[in-house]
Amino acid sequence: MPQSVQRRQAASTGRRLVRKTRPPALLAELALRRGFRVYQDPLANLFIRRDGKDGHHPPFLIGSHLDSQPTGGRYDGALGTLAAFEVLETLEDAGIVTDVPIEVVAWTNEEGSRFAPGAMGSMAFSLGHIPESWQDIQGTDGVFWRDALAETIAALPVAEQRALGFPISGYLELHIEQGPSLENENIPIGIVTGVQGTRWLEVTVAGQAAHAGTTQLAFRRDPMVAVTSALHMLYETVMPEDDNARLTIGRIAALPGSVNAIPGSVSLTVDLRHPLTDRLNTIEAQVLAAFQASAALHGCKVDIRKTFDMSPAPFSKAVIEGVEQAAGHLGLPSKHMISGAFHDALYVARVAPRAMIFVPCRDGLSHNEAEYVDPEHSVAGTQMLFQSTLDVLNTLAIKQ
Template sequence: MVIGSHLDSQPAGGRFDGALGTLSAFEVLESLEDAGIETERPVVVVSWTNEEGCRFAPGCMGSMAFSAGEIPSAWRGKVATDGVDFAEELAKTIASLPEAEMLRLGFPLHAYIEVHIEQGPSLEANDIPIGVVKGIQGTRWLDVAVTGQTAHAGTTGLSYRRDPLHALTCALSGLYEAVMPADPDARFTVGRISAEPGSVNAIPDQVRCTVDMRHPEPSRLDEIERFVTSRIKEEAKRQGCNAEIARSFDMAPCVFSDALQQTIEQAASARKVKSTRMLSGAFHDALFVNRVAPAAMIFVPCRGGLSHNEAEYVERAHAVIGCDVLAQATLAIACESTNGRP
């Protein structure tokens, strides 16, 4: 079986998102070694590459390539936000680890469990130390470009303007007021926005932004995407601009293994720890592993529900409990009789 998480972070991210799960997995291995326990199944620790998708897009590159059994050829031409070529960076990473044994992507595995901070407030608010993740909502990303006409900020009157920033912000204002207020399960976020040529005294020629949409129901996610696309295009046209919108990421919702969820619940109960089943609002590497093997996740509370922030924090007791439940679940699964199965 495989346990682990990721180590990469957001530009202003904290030190628990991903790292907690990776270090917990190594702690489980060390504890097994210290106790002299030999499992029926091998226990492998993984640290997935580029889960956050901040430097290279899409996110979850490592787990996505694993589930596909290969690195997609389309990734070879990808360039990072700092201009670095993906293929070159991958080659440098491999070359820096000469002692590491290369395993083929997509090798058979019996189960995968990942510890992660909740990244939300519900566990802390309800004083529950363990969340048993039952699934992950779907996510779509859009790249939006609205093009108008650059002109002098001081001499161009309102009727002569084709201002793409005005068009985009008008559209976004309406979307913020419509998408999430109308559906408590929906998520709508604009995380990146830029204007060109970027001069203080010039109307922009082009404005770009990203849109992150999430929902647990695929059909509702379709509806949200159509609404967002049409709203931006309509507002751009109304103001004499043109909008081009492309989908850059599409991740369907997933449901995790019920058997693994029960194993985690039993592990928590054995340690006299409260647990609750919950849906993940964020996507994780476990989603992609779940496509090729049974997977599940263990959530622990984070203070104030804050994540993707340097102030992100997990209480020591919660970190220990999460690791302990991971160890108990790992033992239950890895010590099962294999009967010739992997």
């Protein structure tokens, strides 16, 4: 069956889809043509089902997402979803009968770029309900989320309706790494053992707005100086001292923002990540201490609010073992790694055994139109998803 995977993969990378059909509709059309059943839940999560011997057993889910960033590429999400469909077709082509149903899933709004938060589909699926607060969410274009959702559901009348959230046997997701480590080490397969924890802080350092020309150093309470001093200290310590730590300032602004005025305040965001909760706590404390000390030194005040706190999510031992076995069966070099990015698997982790498979992407680039995956790696990842699905069903011992 790797034959058929390779053949179809080669064909699909050789041409560009220019159809205007929405990606879920196109996928549903392909699925119905193959005789699979297509479902949609109230979050517009799309499911494509191939039955197993036991029709009542909770399905094993494979998939990813089909949405992207405004200037995102062609692989983030799409690779994992189409690879999962390829697995389903390959099972069908090879006439393999699994004990449990296998379902492809395409989760809704993983990116959160029009409607925040991201991973809405997998989050609501794992909760089993839609959080009340989501009803009033408006998109970056002012459209209400509930209206866009209704429109999305209505756009796929071929799908059967299904309730939100149901028992599943496990979850496996193929995704591009969105970082450079596999490419740099020339390893085609990453076996993802968990998603690192993330915390977002909003820091505001307030000083005293004053005239840039008339205010001597001794009388300055310049929040930009305080911020620079704190960041310099953090950049010199947090990441250099711990290879698994991530510290990113993605947003910064000085107010009032006049070229010739010492700013009254400087606001910035801090994105902290680490696979271990203890280390996250320590680093967060370092950040607070750095800003407090620096603000005090420069006559400023600091306000720090935590706006997001996602605990590290280790993946399931049994699923990881199945993926390890698959890499062995296929003779593909692999390494264990932690995911630095969020994924739907993070939320599904709450309700089922799960793991992820990563493939390299060129220059580690993602959320960028230049995002690119070597066809060889797309094929290897898809083969891994196929083999892992079979091997994980064994390691999970869900055969009956």
